[in-house]
Amino acid sequence: MVTKDVAIGMIFLSQTVFGTLGNxxxxxLYLLLYFTGCRLRTTDLIVENLLVANSFVxxxxxxxxxxxxxxxxxxxxxxxxxFISYMHRVGRGVSIGSTCLLSVFWAMVISPRNSRFAELKMKIPKxxxxxxxxxxxxxxxxNVIFPMYVSGKVSKKNITNTKDFQYCSSVLHDQTADWLYAALLSFPDVLSLVLMLWASSSMVLVLYRHKQRMRHIHKTNVSSRSSPESRATKTILLLVSTFVFFYTLACIFQACLSIISKPSLFLMNSTSIVDGCFPAVSPFLLLSYNSTTFRLCFAWISNRKSPND
Incomplete structure (x- = not known):
């Protein structure tokens, strides 16, 4: 076995192990808090869904x-x-949609009461x-059509109408049909990306205005620490920024794979590694966002279990 292949295998294995364990x-932790009676927030349901989709990917x-x-x-x-290709596509799409939903929901939550979303943010949790x-x-x-484009490992005797992707291969159809199908698959992702960018811009604007207001307050009892809402907003902005970075990078690699008829092994491995970066990193970003919630809930659970004085 070539040393380079072992190194690549260790990268995939490390990313899979740490990413799966993190998610x-x-x-x-969420399920433990739920079954012990701790009341969770509406955003926690979105985060739980994101964790499941990340594990699939x-x-x-x-x-x-x-x-x-x-x-x-x-x-x-x-x-x-x-089945593996279908599960990956569905998990990836749900991961994108969940990240979009989380950013849009939080942008609604922190919007001012006199904004045009005042009525909507009261109804959106439902x-x-x-x-x-x-x-x-x-x-x-x-993605139900996606398995039609996937077949098993290609045979060396018949590679004229297929594109090899290591463990599987893709069947080449009419170019016009391929472009139409690619556009169909990309539309929800592009829409989610646009909504995420809008929500992130709204959150940045709200944080900026809040910071400007705080500059005019000079009371000694005002803490220099940011509010829980501000910390949560910054964490979600970091999560969305990380997603946009890795998603843009993955799109570039995917475009190269689509254009090149016989992609190199390095390009295929790089695409797969980049594609798994956000699902592997996001649970650790979310852990910092939910650390206070976990601390308070576990303290509440331990108080319930302690004997009465």
């Missing part, structure tokens, strides 16, 4: 590439390739569950 551990992309890098060739049949459900249904329906 599942954070999801376990990491497992469906990291494990196959790690196995290939360590020398396990032809381990997936046609149906397994279709539709979070429905929005998450529709996000899953939409991604499952849009």
């Amino acid at each position: 599942l551990c954070l999801l376990y 990491i497992l469906s992309r990291g494990i196959p590439h790690a196995m290939i890098s360590f020398g396990w060739q032809h381990v997936f049949n046609v149906h397994e390739c279709k 539709y979070v569950g429905l929005s998450i459900f529709l996000c899953w249904i939409l991604q499952m329906l849009i």
Whole structure:
């Protein structure tokens, strides 16, 4: 086995292990708090959904590439390739939609009371569950055609009408149909990205105005620390910025894969690694956002379990 392949396999394995543990551990904390009776926020439901989608993305992309890098060739049949690719596409789409929903929801929450979203932000918590459900249904329906483009590992005797992607291959169809299908798949992602950028701009504007107002307050009892809302807003802005960075980078690599008829192994590995960066990093960013909530809830649980004085 080539040393370079082992190094790439270790990168995929490390990303998969740490990313999966981060997402599942954070999801376990949420479930633990829920079943012990601690009241969670509306945004926590969105975060839980994001953690599940991230796990789908990491497992469906990291494990196959790690196995290939360590020398396990032809381990997936046609149906397994279709299922893994479908699970990755759905998980990726739901991850994008959840990040968008989280940023839009929080932009509504911190908007001023005299803004045009004053009435809407009172009603939006009621539709979070429905929005998450529709996000899953939409991604499952849009990507149902995707397995038709995926087949098993190509044979060296017949590579004229296929594009090799290591553990699976893609069947080449009519170019016009491919562009139309690519546009269909990209439309929800582009819409989510536009909404995220709008929500992020709104949050930055609110934080800037809040900071300007605080400059005019010179009372000694005003704490220099930011409010919980400001800290949460900054964390979500960091999460969205991280997503936009890795998503833009992944789109560039994906475009190169689409254009090049015979992509190199380095390009395919780089695309997969970049594609898994946000799902692997996001739970650790969210942990800082929810650290105060976890601390307070666990303190409340321990007080409930302690004997009465």
